[in-house]
Amino acid sequence: MNATIKLEKKHFPVLLNELESIISPLYGGTFIDCTFGQGGYSKKILENSENKVIALDRDKEVLDKALSLKKRFGSKFNFYNLKFSEIISLLPKTENLKGIIFDLGYSLNQINDLNRGISFKSKSKLNMKMGMNDFSAEDVINKLDQESLTKIIKSFGEEQKAKLIAKNIIQQRSKKNILTHDLVSIIDRSKGYKKGKIHNATKTFQALRIFVNKEISELIYGLINSFKLLPVGGIIVVVTFHSIEDKIVKYFFKNYSEIKNSSRYYPESNNKIKLLFKLANNKPIYPNQSEIKKNPPSRSAKLRYGIKIGESSDFNDFISKFESLLKIENLSNEL
Numbered sequence: 068m069n070a071t072i073k074l075e076k077k078h079f080p081v082l083l084n085e086l087e088s089i090i091s092p093l094y095g096g097t098f099i100d101c102t103f104g105q106g107g108y109s110k111k112i113l114e115n116s117e118n119k120v121i122a123l124d125r126d127k128e129v130l131d132k133a134l135s136l137k138k139r140f141g142s143k144f145n146f147y148n149l150k151f152s153e154i155i156s157l158l159p160k161t162e163n164l165k166g167i168i169f170d171l172g173y174s175l176n177q178i179n180d181l182n183r184g185i186s187f188k189s190k191s192k193l194n195m196k197m198g199m200n201d202f203s204a205e206d207v208i209n210k211l212d213q214e215s216l217t218k219i220i221k222s223f224g225e226e227q228k229a230k231l232i233a234k235n236i237i238q239q240r241s242k243k244n245i246l247t248h249d250l251v252s253i254i255d256r257s258k259g260y261k262k263g264k265i266h267n268a269t270k271t272f273q274a275l276r277i278f279v280n281k282e283i284s285e286l287i288y289g290l291i292n293s294f295k296l297l298p299v300g301g302i303i304v305v306v307t308f309h310s311i312e313d314k315i316v317k318y319f320f321k322n323y324s325e326i327k328n329s330s331r332y333y334p335e336s337n338n339k340i341k342l343l344f345k346l347a348n349n350k351p352i353y354p355n356q357s358e359i360k361k362n363p364p365s366r367s368a369k370l371r372y373g374i375k376i377g378e379s380s381d382f383n384d385f386i387s388k389f390e391s392l393l394k395i396e397n398l399s400n401e402l
């Protein structure tokens with residue numbers, strides 16, 4: 068038997084109180100909510116009448132929610148259906164910018180929408196598109212070769228059985244088009260039925276979602292372009308949900324900072340690493356037990372943030388650090 072698949076019902080904004088205590092010293096300006104979702108963060112920031120919010124989301128389905136905030140907060144709130152890697156296009160609208168916030172991943176509304184094929188419960192076609200995509204998971208599973216599928220599942224899912232899963236996908240697709248539940252069965256067969264906390268398909272589904280939504284380049288260029296948009300003194304806050312996202316965010320902040328109480332101090336005369344951030348914490352902030360109890364999906368959340376203290380024109384070492392992941396994302400050129 069597999070671990071039970073549970074669909075939670077309501078989307079709760081993760082680490083909301085922690086976010087507020089981190090950004091409230093900067094209140095009295097504009098904040099960009101890069102991942103509007105169900106609007107929990109935007110609403111909280113707008114409840115302070117000194118603030119304005121510019122919110123983005125690549126998913127058009129959040130428009131109704133955005134309209135209801137627009138009705139309540141008027142000119143203090145604006146929404147754009149935009150990918151956050153394109154945040155730089157907001158430049159003319161960002162007067163008195165104080166902070167840029169990312170709450171990565173998916174809202175429960177997206178996971179519970181069975182037509183998107185994000186959840187394993189879906190009986191429909193594989194899809195996994197968050198919005199503004201070039202291809203779907205169905206294209207990936209039914210068109211890419213075995214080697215590419217193995218690389219994607221291994222690198223983006225950290226799945227040990229990637230090779231066997233890819234081989235079984237290729238075998239099965241020569242007989243019939245693979246739907247979501249077919250993929251779950253293929254993964255179960257490849258991994259063997261095992262009872263555990265994590266569903267057999269979790270890692271492969273994570274890999275496909277990352278690939279379909281180009282989450283690696285979205286995050287890398289989202290961070291770089293946010294940095295370029297933000298004035299010195301502003302804050303970047305990022306909440307991640309899986310280890311690949313967290314590795315990227317951790318590197319971005321730590322590589323360009325002098326961490327308080329750390330021996331890794333880079334003197335300013337060191338031209339190799341520029342000091343771009345002041346970090347308050349070496350470690351990420353996690354949800355407390357009562358939040359995890361109320362909202363179990365929050366258990367994988369990690370929050371990291373940095374205050375901008377310097378300018379930089381290039382992030383070449385950041386990009387090259389994750390070059391291998393970006394190359395795997397580029398396998399989509401074969402589609």
Ligand SMILES: C[S@@+](CC[C@H](N)C(=O)[O-])C[C@H]1O[C@@H](n2cnc3c(N)ncnc32)[C@H](O)[C@@H]1O
Nearest residue numbers: 080102104105106107108124125126150151170
């Ligand atoms: C976890 S939810 C955010 C929840 C939100 N903080 C709240 O309080 O309701 C993540 C949202 O980010 C959006 N998103 C993910 N990647 C994105 C990207 N690259 N550009 C724009 N929006 C993105 C998703 O469509 C989803 O609606």
